[in-house]
Amino acid sequence: MRVSTFLLSTVKETPSDAEIISHQLMLRAGMVRKIAAGIYTWLPLGLRVMRKVENIVREEMNRAGAQEILMPAVQPAELWQESGRWEEYGPELLRLRDRHGRDFCFGPTHEEIITELVRREIKSYRQLPANFYQVQTKFRDEIRPRFGVMRAREFVMKDAYSFHISQASLQQTYDIMFDAYKCIFSRIGLEFCAVEAHGGVIGGGNVSHEFHVLADSGEDAIASCSQCDYAANVDLAISGKADEPRSASDKPMSVVETPDQHTIESLSQFLKIDPAQTIKTLLVKGVDDIVALVIRGDHELNVIKAERLPRVQKPLSFATAEEVQRATGCEPGSIGPVGLKVPVIADTSAAQLSNFVCGANEEGKHLQNVHWGRDATKPKVADIRNVVQGDPCPRCAGVLNSRRGIEVGHVFQLGTKYSESMGASVLDESGEAVAMSMGCYGIGVSRVVAAAIEQSHDENGIIWPGPIAPFDLCLVPIGINKSAAIAEASEKLYQELRDANIDVLFDDRNERPGVMFADMDLVGIPHRLVLGERGLKNGVVEYKSRREKATSELSLSEVVNRMRQHLNT
Ligand code: ATP
Numbered sequence: 001m002r003v004s005t006f007l008l009s010t011v012k013e014t015p016s017d018a019e020i021i022s023h024q025l026m027l028r029a030g031m032v033r034k035i036a037a038g039i040y041t042w043l044p045l046g047l048r049v050m051r052k053v054e055n056i057v058r059e060e061m062n063r064a065g066a067q068e069i070l071m072p073a074v075q076p077a078e079l080w081q082e083s084g085r086w087e088e089y090g091p092e093l094l095r096l097r098d099r100h101g102r103d104f105c106f107g108p109t110h111e112e113i114i115t116e117l118v119r120r121e122i123k124s125y126r127q128l129p130a131n132f133y134q135v136q137t138k139f140r141d142e143i144r145p146r147f148g149v150m151r152a153r154e155f156v157m158k159d160a161y162s163f164h165i166s167q168a169s170l171q172q173t174y175d176i177m178f179d180a181y182k183c184i185f186s187r188i189g190l191e192f193c194a195v196e197a198h199g200g201v202i203g204g205g206n207v208s209h210e211f212h213v214l215a216d217s218g219e220d221a222i223a224s225c226s227q228c229d230y231a232a233n234v235d236l237a238i239s240g241k242a243d244e245p246r247s248a249s250d251k252p253m254s255v256v257e258t259p260d261q262h263t264i265e266s267l268s269q270f271l272k273i274d275p276a277q278t279i280k281t282l283l284v285k286g287v288d289d290i291v292a293l294v295i296r297g298d299h300e301l302n303v304i305k306a307e308r309l310p311r312v313q314k315p316l317s318f319a320t321a322e323e324v325q326r327a328t329g330c331e332p333g334s335i336g337p338v339g340l341k342v343p344v345i346a347d348t349s350a351a352q353l354s355n356f357v358c359g360a361n362e363e364g365k366h367l368q369n370v371h372w373g374r375d376a377t378k379p380k381v382a383d384i385r386n387v388v389q390g391d392p393c394p395r396c397a398g399v400l401n402s403r404r405g406i407e408v409g410h411v412f413q414l415g416t417k418y419s420e421s422m423g424a425s426v427l428d429e430s431g432e433a434v435a436m437s438m439g440c441y442g443i444g445v446s447r448v449v450a451a452a453i454e455q456s457h458d459e460n461g462i463i464w465p466g467p468i469a470p471f472d473l474c475l476v477p478i479g480i481n482k483s484a485a486i487a488e489a490s491e492k493l494y495q496e497l498r499d500a501n502i503d504v505l506f507d508d509r510n511e512r513p514g515v516m517f518a519d520m521d522l523v524g525i526p527h528r529l530v531l532g533e534r535g536l537k538n539g540v541v542e543y544k545s546r547r548e549k550a551t552s553e554l555s556l557s558e559v560v561n562r563m564r565q566h567l568n569t
């Protein structure tokens with residue numbers, strides 16, 4: 001490709017509305033342009049990258065045994081009413097009405113459409129397992145579209161759906177797809193990890209894993225082990241070990257005056273103790289009555305975990321001031337488990353404390369040297385807090401580190417959620433109708449492009465991983481319009497590189513070298529060849545890798561072969 005006939009729309013200035021580096025660089029490199037909030041046009045340069053991602057995804061999906069299909073973007077409301085999601089899905093679902101007054105939506109995902117297809121086409125267990133995928137445009141009316149194509153409203157997703165006669169078969173395909181995902185992200189050249197996750201709106205909360213590209217700007221917090229491959233979304237990561245020994249109580253409990261000390265921070269400063277030696281008692285609405293949740297002063301309650309406790313009302317809501325008064329006889333802020341008349345559930349680490357400080361259920365007073373079982377009734381124990389950096393790994397002797405990630409993929413065991421509500425069944429061996437089990441598997445194709453930039457860039461611009469670079473190599477001649485020899489030699493080299501199947505961007509503009517170098521660095525082409533007057537006289541061309549500062553000289557006669565070696569073509 002010649003730059004003179006290519007829409008290379010680079011921009012020097014950093015766009016003021018772009019917060020994160022990938023968004024800034026995608027705009028500066030001329031990869032995408034915004035048309036409305038969260039809606040983008042992909043320019044030739046950007047589309048080349050997205051297509052390379054898609055190709056890798058397609059190859060691995062085909063290899064995993066999935067068949068490519070293409071489903072419509074606009075979906076009839078009736079199917080969403082059948083699954084129950086017409087009501088369930090909030091304002092993220094873009095609803096439309098046609099000229100006949102019929103309701104439709106622009107698909108944010110395609111479970112309904114695929115289930116409708118499969119219930120019509122597949123009738124027997126002999127046709128299972130079946131796995132279908134598409135690469136297609138989705139629309140989600142995100143409340144806060146941001147970071148460019150990272151969280152867009154219109155975006156490209158690869159979504160796959162598998163159908164099974166049994167859970168065992170679903171598990172088998174799930175494992176194959178899990179491995180295919182690892183393969184895809186490795187081939188693209190990303191540093192990623194697979195984390196245990198939980199079901200959102202799509203699933204019934206069954207087995208699920210998210211694939212995250214690790215980057216500081218990531219929206220998701222991940223806890224990952226320093227030693228084994230345990231990694232989980234912080235919302236779900238298992239905290240604390242239940243079998244840690246508790247030190248003995250050696251001091252008698254006593255009351256301390258703590259006037260106006262209502263926060264853990266001020267209380268621990270006032271008493272000159274570590275916040276980890278205090279506990280917080282949170283009163284929440286239970287299924288029957290009020291329930292007390294106890295966590296260590298330095299920890300935070302995890303709402304998702306708390307909501308999983310059978311005694312606790314979902315969604316989690318705190319007791320009102322009157323309810324607190326009624327249950328404890330005092331104001332919120334001075335509550336503690338000693339003498340408390342409501343059920344107490346303590347986090348693992350809070351239950352392991354000895355000689356701790358807690359509210360005395362009396363305004364302006366706390367208790368110190370409290371001991372479970374002696375002063376306060378031994379609580380029920382559960383994991384109800386967020387993990388923190390340094391927590392023990394639940395699987396091995398390692399510790400958990402917290403990292404940030406960008407979710408680029410999601411695999412999910414849906415079970416029979418859609419096949420039951422939409423009546424998708426097959427006849428089994430004995431001729432009986434059974435609801436098919438389903439799996440679904442997404443990759444944010446357009447988001448992957450941005451995530452790759454987050455992970456790989458420098459002060460001069462993008463540094464593409466080779467497999468998804470828009471071009472393999474750029475050829476920059478110096479003084480093409482001044483020297484017929486340069487023009488001729490660079491044309492010849494361009495032709496030779498193309499004949500060798502190398503995807504070359506030939507900067508045939510009549511620009512200053514500095515401008516051309518800056519552009520090629522900004523758009524992130526992995527390899528650069530510079531042909532100048534002096535080099536040509538000596539029969540050499542200058543080579544530079546985008547990742548390295550140093551340049552080297554290659555003889556014109558061997559340069560094509562050397563580039564082929566670099567690119568493995
Ligand atoms: P998120 O938590 O980021 O909103 P999600 O759980 O809603 O993601 P899924 O429904 O599992 O996402 O969709 C599959 C994949 O599509 C995600 O892993 C992500 O990579 C991508 N994706 C989801 N929403 C967007 C968006 N608004 N813009 C770009 N990509 C997206």
Ligand code: MG
């Ligand atoms: Mg979402």
